[in-house]
Every structure is written in C-alpha cells, then in structure tokens.
Amino acid sequence: MALSLSNRELKGSYDHRLVEPQVMGEVLKTRGEVDGLLLDGPPFVSGIPHPGTVWNKVMKDVYIRYSTSKGKAQTVRPGYDCHGLPIELAVQKELGITAKDGVVKYGLDNFVKKCDEMSKKNMQAMTRVFQRLGVAMDWEHPYCTSETAYVEAEWREFKELYDKGLVTREKRVFYWCPKDETVLSDYEVNNYVEIVDRSIYVKFRVESAQNEYLLVWTTTPWTIPANVALMVNPDEEYVEAELNGNTYILAEKRLSVLGPGFSVKRKFRGSELDGVKYVHPLGFLSFQAMDHRVVLSKGFVSAEEGTGIVHVAPAHGQEDFQVGKENGLPMLDLVDEKGRYRPFVERYAGKYVREANDLIISDLRSAGALFKEEPVSHRYPVCWRCGTPLIMRPTEQWLLKVSSVKDELVNAASEVGVIPPWLKEGRFLPWLKGLGDWVVSRQRYWGTPMPIWVCDKCGDVKVIGSLKELESLTGKKIASSLDLHRPLVDELTFKHSCGGTMKRIPDVFDVWFDSGSAPYASTGRWPPTRYELVLEGQDQFSGWFASLAKLSVMLWSTMPYSKVLAHGMALDESGREMHKSLGNYVDVEEVVNEYGADAFRAFFLGHTPWEDVRFTKKGLEDALKKINTLWNLLYFASTYMALDDYHPREPPRLEVEDRWVLSRLMALEASVTSSMESLQFDSALKSLLDFMVDDLSKWYVKLIRKRTWVEKKDDPSKEAAYYALYWSLDALLRMLHPFVPFVTTFLMKYLPDEDADFAWPAKSFPRDEDLEKRMEVTRGLVAAALYARNKAGIKVRHPLKELLVSGAELGELSGLVAEQVNVKRVVAVDQKDVMDKKTRVRYDVLGSLFHQNTRVAAEKAIAGEKEVEIDGKKYEIPGNAIEVYYEPKPGYVMVEFEGYKAFLNTAVDEELEREALLRELVRRVQETRKRAKLSVEDRIDLVLLVPREMAASVSELASRMVDDTRAVSIRVSQEPPDGEWFSQDWDLDGFELKVYLRKANG
C-alpha cells in the first residue's frame, strides 16, 4: 500500500527531457486495424523534414488519436515518396556528376543502387523525427513507392488503364528541361522568373514584291530557324505602311513600333493575308527550302502586343504545334534533349539554343532582315527542380486520357467535402476542370519503370500487369526491388510471335503516378476503400489531391476520399517561407530537444489548420507554460489524493463549486467534440486550455484548497472536492491526449485508478447552465472586491466584516465569495441603503443663464427654490441646475462588476485584527514547513519566538493554529528551544517572528 501511494504522488517540476523518453513506447503504440480512416500522403524523402511536414503529420496524429478515443481504433500506414529526380540530383551531386550522360558513364546499376540507398537512409532519418514527435503510425511497415509490391501495384493499375483505352502514345510539344533532360507535365510548370531576353522585330519579305515585308516580333530568336509559317488574325485590321522606301505589313494597332516617319498606304482585314507567300530570312539553311505562307488564327494572334503577326515554329510551341496540325504544316524539330541544335542544323548545329540567340540575330542583321532589336523583361518558366529556363520541344510520350473522363471526375469531386469550404470552388474544382491529358512518362532513371514492352520488329505493344506475368514471359525471377528498376528491368526481354524481341521502353513513371496510386498500392485492396480524410498542404490541390482523384475515377469511377483538409504553410517569424538557402530553416529535432515534442505539437496545433503558421520561440514558450499548468494541477491533485489514498466513488453530496466545475466540464466536452468533428483542432485545443487555466487552475483549485487541507480522511466535503477534481482532470487528460500525448500519458499514471487507454471521456454529470452563469457573475464580483481591497491597501489575509452586494443573485454562491474575498459575511442590499444621496450645483448651467448673479441663483437652488428674484424680476431656476448623485457611505469602497455594484466594508475591529494576525502566523509556519522540506502529512512540534509585548496575543491564537499547521505541540517563547530544530526568521508587519519546527515523534 505504501508503495502504491508514493508511486502515485507526482514529484518535481515538468521537464520534457525526463517525461518524454519515459513514455515514448506507450505514445507510439498503434491501436486497431488499418481501415479507411485516413490515407497518409507520402512526403518526398528529403531526409530532413520541413517543419510544415512535421505539422502535417502531427495533425494526422491528432485526428487518428481522436478517432481511436471515440472507438474507431485505427492504425495508419505512413508513406514515403521514394522515387524522383531530386534524389537523382542529390546522388549526382554526391558523385560529382553534372549531366545526365554522366550517369550512364558512371554505370546505371550502381547509380540506381545509390538512389535506393539514399532514399532509404533519408526515410529512416525522417521516421526518427516523426516518431520523436509522437506520431503513432505503423512505422514498422511504411509504404514506400519504390518497393516491389508497390511497383507491381502500379503496373496492375496501368495495365487496367491501358485495357480500358485510357492510355495513348503521342508526339506532342511539351515543356522540357534541357538540364534534367526530361519532359515536364503541365502542372509541373509553375515556377516563373523575371528574365531579360533580346526581343527582335524581323522582316519576312513577301515573295511577290521586292521591298515589302511582313513584320514579326519574337522574344525567342532561336526559334526562327524552325519557322515554317506566319499567322495573322483574320478579324483584325492590318495596314501597309511606308517607311524609308520599304513597305511594312503589320496590325494597325501596332503601328507605333515603326517609330516616326511612316505613312499608311492601305488598310485591310487580316483575312486578306491568307496564303500570302514569304521568303524565310535565313534562306541559307538548306532545310528551309520549302514554301512559306501566312495562315489565319483567331485564337492565337492578338493585336495587343508585338506586330499582330506571329511566327509559327510547330516544334517549339504548343500553340504553334496546334496551328501546324490544323494547317498541315511541316514540323522542323531542330533541338535535341540537351537543348542543343541537332547536327543537321548546319551553321547552328551543337549550339545550346539560348546561347545561339546572338549569332542568329547577327545573321538576320547581315541578311537585312532585322528591323530592330530591344531588350524585353518577361516572366519565363524555369524548371522547378533545377531553375533552368524551360524550352518546348516535340517528343513522343505516354499519356493518360484524363480529358475523356473529365465530366465524371468533376461530378464525383463535387461530392467531396473541402475544408476550408471556400477552397472547393476556389481551388479544388477549378483545377480539376482545367485538367488536360496527363503525361505520365519521364525520361529518367530512378523511378517506377513503365511496364510497356515493344517489339523491335513489328512495333507491337505489350503492357505487363504483374510480376507473375513478367516472370513467366521472361523466365526470370524477380528477387529484389532493384530487379524492378532500371537498368535490370530493361534487360528483361522476350520473344514476340512475329519473331522479333519485346523490349521495355526506357521511360519511368511520373512520381505523381506513384503517389496517386497509394489507395491501392499501399493496401493491396482492389478496389480500395474510400478514405474518410486526406490531409495535406494547399499546394496538393494541383498535386496529390488531383492525382489521387484522376487515377481513382479512371480506374474505379469513384473518388478515393470523402473529405479534404488543406492546411497552410509553416513560415518563419517574419512570414517568409523557410529554406536552407535563406538561412531561416528551423531544425525540428533541435527545437524538440529544447522545448519538447508536446510543446512543439501544442504550438502548431494552436493555429488554424488552413492558415499559414509563423514559427516563433515565444509561441513555444507559451505552449510550455500551459503544459506546466497542467503539471501543477496534477501535482496538486496527486499530492492530496495520495495522502488520503483516494479512489473515486460517488460522494455523499457535492458542494456548489463542485457541481459548477462538473457542469463546465460537460459544456467543454460538447464544444471540444464538435470542434474535433469539424477538424477545427485549434478551437478544440483553445477550449481545453482555457478550461484548464481559467476554470481549473485559477478558480476551482483555489475554491477547494481549504477543503483538501482537512485532515479527516473521509471528510465528505473533501471527498466531494476530490471527486470533482478527479473527474475534471481525468476528462481533461483524455481530451488533451491527442494534442500532447507525452505529458498526458505520463500524468495519467498519477491519477488513482488510471486507465491509460485514453478513451474519450464517457462519464456524464448534470449540466446547470444557470449555475454557470451565476458563477460567471460571482467571479466578476470576487475580482472586483479583491481589486477594492487592493485599492484600500488591505491584504487578503486580513479578514473584513462584510461585502454588500446589490442586484446580483448569488444564492448559495455567497459563502464562496465570503471565503475568497475573506469577509465575515456577504449580504444582499439595495444600493440606496449603502449610499448617501448628495447634490451639487451645476455652476456651468447657472452661469450661462445668470452671469454675475450666479451666486444668488445658486443659493436659491440649494435651498430648493424654483425661482430667483433679481432686480425685481422673477426668473425660473432650471431643473438641471442641481445634480443629484450617490456616494457610498463612509467606510465602504464601491466596486462595479458585471453590471452590478458591491460595497466592501473596510472598517477593522479587534477580533478582525486577531484573525489577521492568526493568518499571518499560519502563513509563515506553512512557508517554514515547506522550506524544511516536510511533506504535507508530517506532523510537527512548533515553537514561535516573538517579542515580549506580542507574547500574550500570539499565545491566545496558538490553539487556533493546530489544524492548519499540523502541529502536535505549540509553544510561544522568547528563548530559542534546545536541540535540533529547523528555524526561519520572518518580518511581520510590526514585529519579528522566528519559527522553530521539527518533525514530531510518532
């Protein structure tokens, strides 16, 4: 028994360094089966998780813990996005390889092995951080997009899509990164920077005339060699304008580009230019020996910029490509995957296109085809991974025909609940409505290999959907995940019925195809469960939320999730994004080592999920303070409950403050539950902390302090206080647990009869809203009365006679007020009885009427007369000349609270003086006990050393001190006692006190 007692008594102060390691195992324990609660979006394996990524995981953890506490026990499998170019680039950097062909030289097999190693190493490092934060997921079995089962699942999906006719191979113009040598999907092109380029006005000579030119403006001179046509808008007005003996054709609205001195010869519709033949200005390029003509386009030509005539290079622009297709134009595909002109491009062969601009401009000038040149500053797309300006070039890629299911996709998506709701119409649906076909092939190494085999003889295509199929076709066994990666998988070939050899195409999947496959690939369930929730950053509307939706609708005609919570970003203190390069990056592990995981969690979870969070140390310190308050509450409770070996049982009767706190608890549970259901984690946490600080710590504990100090073990009032405190703390710990799992797990052990499963509180108590309202008024009164004491300079320890309250109905709460304000009684009064009616003359009012006769008028007014006679004439004294007001009677200080008034009687008599002295003495003895490090249950011998003149009054009080000080004997003396005593000097108002005490025997 004694052992269990001391075990349940909380010692010391809060230190996360001691608390968190002790309960780590319990905190990370997962419960229940994997089910459709939440699908974890796999973060890319960067190695060091961004604070925003950690915030994301912590929010998921809160949701999982809450759901578990409500009986939906869940284990969520965490995910990692293991493939992709960033890993390739990191490995390249480590190996000192700058270009893509350096990888081939290094050896693809070793390179891929290194990518695999790095992704696994990074994954472990990230897992360590997530675990340190107390995120309870199935860390033993994370899903990783590069593992064999995952890759195979993607193959099955792709084969299904292929069989459904949703896969196509097309040559199209795509954005291309010449550094990474791979295609980019439209949604990857979102990084624009301001670039200064050379823009030129080029003269394209009309074939049938000597000095007549179609004037064209371009910001990409390097595309001129690929020009095959010009386009104009058939509905715009064009002109022939003469300048220095030449005729220029351009849009009327753009005449200003000619500068001064021109004259307009003729005006006409753009449609008239249809089919006009022109001569290519770089005619020396032999591949340009072809007809060139003007074509019409309403959509792609505007007269608002340039010259209103646009040059068409179908290989190097998406609009050009389309116009080329519509008009049957040839395509000059001049640029290779490194962004260099191909060998046949004669004079420019081998040059990087952007660097060829100068040479091309100078050639145009020599050919007399340059009208003018000027720098242009424009927003230009660059690669989001390496920052290289992107170019457009035609390649053959594999696409998913998202466009063919778009209506279905948008319909299904409109059933999804989006939090915050305004982002549904603001981001979610518009993005899906704007989707084009999805280019899923990438020309890289470290990725899921596309399961497409093509016959080298007849071109027949075979899509493989499982390992079994691959093994039976090739006769090879797949032993490790690396066997399902390049280059090993590329070596797996088989014979085609025509006699040719089936070889895999070299492409890998877009990483978004990887992560978008998670519902099936991470569970093996076909079709997958629809998840209740996905929870990621707002950037995922164009990323993961979209790729999940696309694949799920194409494969199973359904959305993969019911609800989306899109959260904000974690920013630095001044609101900037955190980047290593900016030097404002917050190392999560460092922060957690300093402040603890609970403080980190409480800080982030205290913010509205869908807004950006600014990270501040001040915020962490505030969170830490709150955790300390929780600790102190348990410290208080466990100390007394352990002392009395308390176990909760129905008490005979509850005091009013007990009923109040339990009623408040019911209100709290209702509001926290509703906030949690609507995923407003921040409001839930705020309600909990407000209850903890304001209702429990600053109020209820104060009210019951005296009751817990009663020595009798089964005192009914004390038991009632324990009961209400016990259940308040029990519920508070349970509801706080999802937010701060470490400290709550630790503290729960210090409540007797602990139950560490953290089920949501289930015990209910009567709700009394009227009592809650009256308590609110009471608290206002106590605060006001304490303020009045302070104003009158009377310490709270000094009892006063009475507090008179006017208006407010306190009922049973008046005893509580008396105790808190330390008055003998609280009495309801009519304020008129405590106030004297007073009047004063409004000299300002009288002065404006009576001027030099004001004094005479005032005398009459004071006498209560209605008229005054001046120089034989009678004047009326206005009613407002006398102002009536009330003043508290002498000896009372008036305070106002919650719309009512109260009056504190500040008079002090002899008995009150005695009590004041008693309180002063008791307080010093208690303080001395504490310094002597006695525990509350220790009994003591006590000697009070006081000056001779105080001896009588102190002796008189000795018997009244016994209970509060737990003294077995009390002696008042002028001489120090003999033997071993703990002593302490005190300076009381007016005399010196020396307290001697020691543990009493027995």
Ligand SMILES: [Zn+2]
């Ligand atoms: Zn790039």
Ligand SMILES: [Zn+2]
């Ligand atoms: Zn064949």
